[in-house]
Amino acid sequence: MNYQVSARKWRPMSFPDVIGQAHVVQTLVHAVEGKRVAHAYLFSGMRGVGKTTVARILAKAMNCHQGPTPTPCAECQSCVEIANGQSFDVMEIDGASNSGVDDVRSLRENIKIGPAKGARRVYIIDEVHMLTTNAFNALLKTLEEPPAHVIFIFATSELHKIPLTILSRCQHFTFRRIPVQTITDHLQHIVAQEAITISPRGLEITAKAADGSLRDALSLLDQIVAFAGQEVADHQIDTVLGNIPHELRREMFHAVVTRDPARALEVVWAVGDQGGDLHRFLGDLVEDVRSLIVLKISPKSLGRIDVSEGLNREAEEAVRTLTIDDLQRVFDILTQAQDHLKHTEFQNYVLEMAVIKVCQLAASESVSHMDMTNCAKDQITTSRTQTSLETPQAITRGQVSRTTKPSVATRPKSQRVTAPGFSRPIGSKAPVIPNDKKTTRMSTLTIDWTELVERVGVEKPNLATYLEAGVPVKVENGIILIAFSENRDMCREVMARDDNQQYVQNVCRSLCGSEVELKFVRLAKSSEPVKTIGELGQEKHKKQAQNLRDRTLDHPSVRMVLDEFGGQIQDVCEDRAQEGESQ
Ligand SMILES: [Zn+2]
Incomplete structure (x- = not known):
């Protein structure tokens, strides 16, 4: 196989192909179009962001037989020779190995000769900051009175080492570090062309490792493909890059x-x-x-x-x-x-x-946050022991997370703020305490079963009807078990269909903000009959009407709010079959 490193193979050949340096390219295109190309340019920026690439394209633009043109033909002798690095009119000089005053002197002799085939002689001096002070001084004389046929393009990754006298005689462009997303997109384009299979995440970590340098990104891609072949797995990338998984x-x-x-x-x-x-x-x-x-x-x-x-x-x-x-x-x-x-x-x-x-x-x-979480946890525990009698109304995010919080368990029970019955965790809806107070800073998000059913019903009313026939009976390790009695088998089967399950899980996630898995199960024959939302709602409504006010006034969180902020309860109203407090 005729192997060519990616950085060379995919090197941009024209201005529009240059990645991530639109501000430079646009200015140069206008300069070429308007015949206002300067005698000396300084391209600064980190390695591998396109400085010498743009310099070569500019050289082609100036020397193309159809030019000067911002769109060199890439076919004429001049374009081909420049692309292959064989042009007499374009000299690429490495500043690091030609840093002495003698090198600059011979350069000065050299520039007296006019262009061989093109319109201009272009001198590209890479790593120009490596020149000695004497060499810079010699160069300065040339820059003060440059021959009309000469264009200097200096490239450097260390701008601060360039003497101001040189800097002030150049048109200066700063090449930007290339954003991860831009590099990722470019890599995506290349792997598609090269029939390399690699995940989006794999491309992204490769792009990140390149740290803003497109050339580095392409070199890394070469290394990865050399290691893994055309089918690249993420862990292979981690190995090559030395990444922590x-x-x-x-x-x-x-x-x-x-x-x-x-x-x-x-x-x-x-x-x-x-x-x-x-x-x-x-x-x-x-x-x-x-x-x-x-x-x-x-x-x-x-x-x-x-x-x-x-x-x-x-x-x-x-x-x-x-x-x-x-x-x-x-x-x-x-x-x-x-x-x-x-x-x-x-x-x-x-x-x-x-x-x-x-x-x-x-x-x-975030003590208050844990208290909120905890009060909901108590609710779940209660409802779990009476599986078929009550519907747990609130499942907090803390509860569905996979990790338990040891510090919560060790807190004395007397310090917990526990809400009785069906109440939501305090602060989940209609905050009664100003937001900037510490106690509500970490608000607890809630999945409310009723709300879930309603939310599903907005887009898919039929699906909501099926979902409503079940009851959530258990929450464990981020999995919510929803049980259907035997005579509602059909509903369970509909819910368990992949697309339906996925849909409800998505709604769940948008409600509670974390990943939730639903499982639809059949209640054993021996179980008590399951009461659905409708049935529970009626029962609850009766009960609530009787003791809503008493319970609210007696509510520890209401007492806490009153103790802390003063004021008195004027009215107690229902909030969608839930209790609500207002001051
Ligand atoms: Zn050409």
């Missing part, structure tokens, strides 16, 4: 959001076990937290910062659950740990302590 980062996030130091420790150990670089892992976490802070401050920036695809859900959850203060403290702890890592031989200990601190910080900052 993405899953572990997600796990760590989940541990922080759910305040689970034990799980966080396991993640640290797993990174160590897999031979991962702890320093890099910590760096990844710092980057993630920084992204979250930016997201929190400016939700519009989602497209601008590099939150990776797989992390999005965790990121959204964290943005919703943690305050900017929380996140900044997490950031501080992690960056301090980064510092400590450099000076210790016990890197794993430093990281362990850091993640424990982060989880505990989050926990101590």
Whole structure:
């Protein structure tokens, strides 16, 4: 097979092909069109972002036999020779190996000769910052009185090393670091052409690893394909890039959001076990937290910062659950740990302590959140023991998450705010406490069974009728069991169809903000008859009418609100068959 490295094979040949430098390209195109091309250009920017590529295209544009034209033909002798690096009129000079004053002197002799075939002689001096001071001085004289047929294009990745005297005589363009998304899109285009199979996530981590350099991205792609062949699996990319598996980062996030130091420790150990670089892992976490802070401050920036695809859900959850203060403290702890890592031989200990601190910080900052979660948990427990008698009305996000919170379990019961009966967790709807108060800062999201059925009914009324025939009986490990009595088998079968199940799961997720799985099961014959929403609603309505006011006034959360904020209860009204309080 005639193998050519991707960076060379896919090097842009015309201005429109240049990736991610539209601001430079547009200016140059206008200059060529308007015959206002300067005598000296300085292209600065990190490696692999297209500086010499654009320089060559400009050389072609000036020397094309049909030009000067911003759209060189790519077919004439001049275009072909420049593309192959064989043109006498385009000199590419490596500043690093031609850095002395003698080199510049011979260059000055050389430029006196007019162009051989094209219109201009183009000198592309790469890594021009490597020139010695004397060489720069010699060059300066040429730049002061350049021959009309000469164009200089200097390229550098270290702009600060260019003397101001040189800089001021050049038209300067800054080449930008190329965004991850742009690189990803370009890689996608290439793998499609090359019949390479690689997942979107794989392309994204490759693009990220390239750190803004398109050339690096293409080199990495070559390495990956050399290692894995045409069918690339994500873990093979992780191996080539030396990445810590993405899953572990997600796990760590989940541990922080759910305040689970034990799980966080396991993640640290797993990174160590897999031979991962702890320093890099910590760096990844710092980057993630920084992204979250930016997201929190400016939700519009989602497209601008590099939150990776797989992390999005965790990121959204964290943005919703943690305050900017929380996140900044997490950031501080992690960056301090980064510092400590450099000076210790016990890197794993430093990281362990850091993640424990982060989880505990989050926990101590959100006591009220846990209380809210907890009161709903009590409800679920109650309804679980009376499976066929009552419909659990509220399933909190905390409850469906896969991780339990040890700190909740150890809290004395007397401190818990427990809502009786069917009430929603406080703060889930119609907040009675101002939002800026600490107690409602971490609001608890709720899946309300009735609300779920209603929401499904908006788009799919028929489906809602079937769903309504079941009752949620159990929540475990993120799975909600919905039971149907035997005489409603047909409803259960309809619900269990893939598309229907998926639809309801999606509605669930949009209600509670986390992944939920539904299972539709048949109630055993011996079970008590199941009461559906309609039946329960009637019973409840009767009961509620009698004791709504008493219960509300006696409600611990109402008392808590009154104690804390004063005021008195004027009216108690029903909120969609739920109790509601207003001051
Ligand atoms: Zn041409």
